[in-house]
Amino acid sequence: MERPLLYLTAMGLVISLMETTSTNICKTCSCPEDTRVAVWCIGKLLTEVPRNLPLDIQELYLQHNNISNVLPTDFSYGGPPGPHLSECLLTLDLSHNHLTSIPTQGLEVLTQLKKLFLNSNLISSLAPGCLKTLTNLQELYLNDNLLHSLDPGIFTGLPRLSMLMLSLNQLTTIAPGVFDELGQLDLLQLNGNRISEIQPGSFLGLRVLSQLYLRSNNISVLTRGSMEGLDQLQILSLANNRIQMVPQEVLGHLKSLKNLYLNNNEIGFLPGFLSNFVDLTLLDVSTNGLTSLADVSFQNLTKLRRLDLNSNNLTALPPQAFQGLRNLTHLNLFNNGIRSLPGTTFLGLLNLKELHLDHNQISTLPPEVFQGQSELRELQLDNNLLVELPEGIFDGLTHLRTLYLDNNLLEVIPKRTFHRLVYLRELQLDQNYISSLPRGVFANLVELRIVQLSHNRLSHLHHDIFQGLTNLKELQLDANRLSSIPHGAFKDLKKLRELHLGSNGLSKVRAAVFHDLRKLEILQLQFNQLRHLPANVFSGMRHLQRLLLHSNLLSALEPGSFAGQGSLEELHLDRNLLSTLPAPLFRDLAHLTLLHLDFNRLGSLSHGLLRPLGKLEQIHLGGNPWQCDCPSIFYLRDWLRDNPNIVAQPVKCVSDQSPVAAMTNLSTVPSYCSSSSTPTLSFLPLLLLLSGFSFLCLHIHFP
Missing domain, CATH: 3.80.10.10 (Ribonuclease Inhibitor)
Structure with a gap:
């Protein structure tokens, strides 16, 4: 009975250790509750790989940290019998860290690894065989580093690799022998480098490659033999280079091509051998220097579904230019210099869905x-x-x-x-x-x-x-x-x-002109000659959110002009001739967030005018002749003091350009301050200087 007891004890220790380490790491990082196979330590300012990782996880995400090295002990530390991290880990993400080289010794024990993310680091070189123990690796991300060259042998020991990302580095040339051992590679990305030369035989070992991306490099000449061995290639992108000619001896043998991107180059004419690519479904030759098309340019391309010829220098199209493209669905001819179209230009394009002829001279x-x-x-x-x-x-x-x-x-x-x-x-x-x-x-x-x-x-x-x-x-x-x-x-x-x-x-709008627009949300009436708005002209539009009435000739508004506009969020009344606003004008605008009253003739605001606007976020009041020597200005003054954060620009007195919010109580009231402009207050202190007496404080009631 000793052996079973020892075995159970050991298993208990394993389980206990795994639970303890899982609990510890999950306090620092994130362990999704729906799975126990992944740990997320993203953006935790880590400088090294955490030591207390669960031993049975399959995915470890360490991106966006400050890790500069991976030590041999990071994934190979000992422990009780049972699963080990080096045997279970399938995905490791070390992207967006500070690695300057491939941590070969630290990674060599991860023999079951299938996905390795090393992109967005500071790796400047790759040593031959640096990943040779990762024999099960299928995806390798080295994009966005500082690689300036690739030497033969660097990808030794990766027989199962199917995806290799090398974009956004500083590569200038591709030499033979680099990819010879990647016989199962399906996708190779080399976009955004500085490649100006692809030497003959560079891709000879890539016998099953189906996708090759060379976009945004400095390629001006395609060398004979540079695409040799790519008989299974289906997608080729040479976009955003400096290519002037597409020689048949370079690309003519790629009979399996389905997508060909030649856009954003300097190609002056289409090669005749394009008609041999009978499986082609997408051809992009946009943004080049094409001046004409031949009658047979696209002959035999019966599977073509998208053709991009936009942004060239085409001035005319042959009558039968697109004959036979019976499966074409998208044709882009915009931004050329086309002056006329033959009547038979699109004859036979029975499945065309989109046709872009804009920005021409037709x-x-x-x-x-x-x-x-x-x-x-x-x-x-x-x-x-x-x-x-x-x-x-x-x-x-x-x-x-x-x-x-x-x-x-x-x-x-x-x-x-x-x-x-x-x-x-x-x-x-x-x-x-x-x-x-x-x-x-x-x-x-x-x-x-x-x-x-x-x-x-x-x-x-x-x-x-x-x-x-x-x-x-x-x-x-x-x-x-x-x-x-x-x-x-x-x-x-x-x-x-x-x-x-x-x-x-528009000088007027009829009272019921908008009556049927029950679901209207935006109404623009700005820059007209409106002098008057009929009462309840907007009453039927209960969903109105934006109303633009600025830059008209409105001199007055009815108290119920905006009655029922409970959904209104923006109201533009600026640049009119408004000199007064009735106190109930905004009573229904509880959801208004933006109000423009600037550049009118307002000298004051009616008492309580802005009180209903509980959700107001911004108000524009500038450009009005605010009468700061009249008692009627007190309401605006007090409101500005209580709501300083939502006033868009300074609100100044017309007399001396001083801030309205800073004005003090009046010592005298000029005769031009009419009673109609005076707010209704219970009491208003007024200091009068009487000849021969001291100051006397009177309380005067304004009805």
């Missing part, structure tokens, strides 16, 4: 140019030179969701231009020269959510122009020439959230 559109594009969801034609839209130009785009026509030279929109776009959700027509909208131009657009018509020349609106737009949420009509809004113009816009009417010539 002045006319052939009527048939979009025929057959029934799957198109987004069409961007903004920032061109379009003068007119041919009749029926969009009739075939029956599934279009977004249409951008802003920043063109359009003057007239034909009545039936959008009639077939029954799924359209966003229509941008701003920054044009449209002077009127024909009745029924938005008929059938029941799914429309956003209409932008700002910065045009609209001078009037038909009363039923927005009829049927029951799902509209945003309507922008600012910066036009509207002088009035017809009765019932917004009656169907019951879901509208934003209405922009600023910078027009």
Whole structure:
């Protein structure tokens, strides 16, 4: 019976030790309750690996500390029979520390390790075989260090490595032999280095590599043989380099490519061998120096789904440039110099979802140019030179969701231009020269959510122009020439959230013009010529949060102007002609956080005016002629003293520019201080100097 007893005793000691160490480390670090296999010691200012780690954890996270070395005893300390840290640990994160070299001796016992994070340290070199005992390692992160060279043999002993991250170092060249022993490597990242040369045979040992990233280096010439051995490569990124030519002898054999990134280089023409990459699904040649395309540039690329040609110097497109790309879903041609489009440009692109033609110089559109594009969801034609839209130009785009026509030279929109776009959700027509909208131009657009018509020349609106737009949420009509809004113009816009009417010539608004906008949250009426607001003009908008009325000609407001606006958070009344505000004006604005009253003609504030604004965070009162020699200023003075932190700018007396909050009691009351501007107070001390007598303190009641 001795052996079982000794065995149970030993097991009890193991369990007890494990529980004690777990408890101790969890006081300093974090041990997730849902798992006992991980310890998180992130950002604890540690200078060394903790000594009291549980012996059976599988994941240890030590990033964002001050660890500069890992000792041989950190993971190999002795203990009772049972699991040991060196045998259990699968993930070790030492990133964002102060390591200057690979801690070979400290890591050599972690033979079961699969993921090792050493990124964002100060490692400047790698010794041959520095990780050779980590034979089960699958992922190695060495990015964001100070590595300036890679020598053959440094990755010896890593037969199972599948991911190697070397981005954001200081590498200048890739030489043969470095990766020869990484036969199972699937992904290699070398982005953001200073690589200017890839020597022939550098990747010969990477027989199963499928992803190679060389983005943001200094490569100007692709050397013959530099990509040799990469027959299984599927993703190649050479973006953000200085490449001028893409030789066939360098890349032509990469027949398995699916994604090819050549963007942000200096390529002047597309190589003819691209048509041999029959498995290609993504081709990015944007931001280069392309001036033309050949008829056969993309021939045979029947699997291509995305083609980026934007930000080049293209001025014209061949009639059959995209013929055969039947699976293409995204085509980017924006930011070129394209002047016109052949009618057959997009013929056969039956699955196209997004077409970006914006920021070109297109002045006319052939009527048939979009025929057959029934799957198109987004069409961007903004920032061109379009003068007119041919009749029926969009009739075939029956599934279009977004249409951008802003920043063109359009003057007239034909009545039936959008009639077939029954799924359209966003229509941008701003920054044009449209002077009127024909009745029924938005008929059938029941799914429309956003209409932008700002910065045009609209001078009037038909009363039923927005009829049927029951799902509209945003309507922008600012910066036009509207002088009035017809009765019932917004009656169907019951879901509208934003209405922009600023910078027009509105001189009045009808009492019930906003009555149906029950869900409106933002109303902009700034920079108009409004002189008066009808009583209860905003009363129906119970969800209004922002109301902009600044830069008008308002001289007075009704006591109930903002009645029922309990949701209002921002109110802009600045830059008007307001000389007085009725005391009940803000009584319902309990949630107001921002109030602009600056640059009006206010000499004082009615007693109790600001009392309801319990959640006010900022108020602007500057630029008013505050009459500090009248008793009516006392309310504002006392309020400023009680609320100094929410006043946005100094509030000064008009007479001497002294702070209103600093003024003292008056010795005299000038005759121009009318009783109407005097606050209602029970008693107000007033010192009068009587000839031949001393000062006499009188208590005078102001009704």
